[in-house]
Amino acid sequence: GAGVSQSPSNKVTEKGKDVELRCDPISGHTALYWYRQSLGQGLEFLIYFQGNSAPDKSGLPSDRFSAERTGGSVSTLTIQRTQQEDSAVYLCASSFFYGKYFTDTQYFGPGTRLTVL
Amino acid sequence: KNEVEQSPQNLTAQEGEFITINCSYSVGISALHWLQQHPGGGIVSLFMLSSGKKKHGRLIATINIQEKHSSLHIPASHPRDSAVYICAVGIEGGSEKLVFGKGTKLTVNP
Numbered sequence: 001g002a003g004v005s006q007s008p009s010n011k012v013t014e015k016g017k018d019v020e021l022r023c024d025p026i027s028g029h030t031a032l033y034w035y036r037q038s039l040g041q042g043l044e045f046l047i048y049f050q051g052n053s054a055p056d057k058s059g060l061p062s063d064r065f066s067a068e069r070t071g072g073s074v075s076t077l078t079i080q081r082t083q084q085e086d087s088a089v090y091l092c093a094s095s096f097f098y099g100k101y102f103t104d105t106q107y108f109g110p111g112t113r114l115t116v117l
Numbered sequence: 118k119n120e121v122e123q124s125p126q127n128l129t130a131q132e133g134e135f136i137t138i139n140c141s142y143s144v145g146i147s148a149l150h151w152l153q154q155h156p157g158g159g160i161v162s163l164f165m166l167s168s169g170k171k172k173h174g175r176l177i178a179t180i181n182i183q184e185k186h187s188s189l190h191i192p193a194s195h196p197r198d199s200a201v202y203i204c205a206v207g208i209e210g211g212s213e214k215l216v217f218g219k220g221t222k223l224t225v226n227p
Contacts, residue, residue, distance in 0.1 A: 031213060043203065043217040056214060091160065095213075106150070106215065108160040 002026070004109035006092050012115045013082055021077045021112045025094030032075050033095075033106060034067055038088040046090075049075060050097055082116045089113050120144050123204050123218035130225050136191035138221045140204030143185065150215060151178050151189050152203040160203070163189075194225045 005024045013019050025032050034046040045059035049069040060066070064082075069075040079086055093106040122141045130136055140149070151164040164171050164178040166187075171178050180187040191198055201222050205215040 033214060035215075042219040043205070043215075045214040045216070048214050050213070059214065093160075097213075104213075105162050105165045107162065108152075110159045 004092055004094050004107050006090075006109040006112050008112060009110065010113045010115075012117065014117050015084060016081055018078065018080045019082055019114065021079075021090050021114070023075045023077070023092030023094075023109060025073065025075070025092070026107055027073075029094035029096055029107070030072060031095045031097040031104070031106075032069060033093045034075070034077050035091045035093065036088045037091060037111070041088075043091070046077070079114075082114075084116050087114055087116045119218070120216050121204055121206055121218040123202075123221050125221060126219065127222045128224070130194050130223070132195055132225055132227050134194050134225075136194045136198070136223065136225075138189045138191075138202050138204075138223070140187045140189070140218055141185060142187075142204075142206050144206065144216070145209035147207040147209050147213070149180055149187050150205040150207070151187075152205060154201040154203060154220070156200070163202075191223075194223075196225045196227050199223055199225050 004026055007022045030051045032049045035043050036046055037043045047067045048056040064080045067077045089111040091111045092109040095104040095106045120143050124139050148165050148167045152160050153163050154160045166178055166180050175192055177190040201220045203220045204218040207213055
């Protein structure tokens with residue numbers, strides 16, 4: 001079946017503009033994660049959605065970052081007033097959720113490469 | 118100190134060599150993941166384990182919960198194994214988010 005898809009694959013924007021990144025998880029996966037991979041840096045967690053529970057936003061670096069998940073499926077990560085340090089690959093992953101505190105295999109999307117000029 | 122430490126950071130091997138990549142962590146975990154990232158490519162989950170040993174093709178992953186340590190073994194390495202291997206842990210009692218090591222860049226020469 002289809003894997004996790006993300007769009008766009010590449011996004012170039014000017015400093016100060018807003019951007020929206022989209023993630024389509026695997027059908028039936030109720031857990032959805034956003035991560036960021038900056039050049040030369042490791043992966044870092046941004047936000048986690050599980051079903052109708054309140055999202056874990058503990059990884060969002062500033063209030064310019066927000067995310068929503070509509071209808072328990074598609075998610076959009078929004079970065080307002082982009083800065084050059086926001087340049088990175090933004091990765092989405094999804095997984096089954098069997099119960100609290102049980103981590104299942106996460107399936108990653110191809111990522112969106114964001115460049116802020 | 119990072120919660121997840123990997124070693125080595127970079128590894129160059131000749132085809133056929135036995136490769137071991139190590140991962141140590143300092144927090145309680147629900148599970149440990151090994152991920153593979155090819156140059157310019159996406160991330161693939163290789164293993165998720167919380168105890169013992171798992172095998173996936175040629176690759177073997179082990180974990181010692183008491184010592185908070187995991188190893189990824191690649192027997193009979195091949196140039197197609199060249200990639201960045203990333204160790205990640207799900208924090209015990211956390212929201213299932215992953216905390217990542219910085220990765221090990223493996224290059225296998227023919």
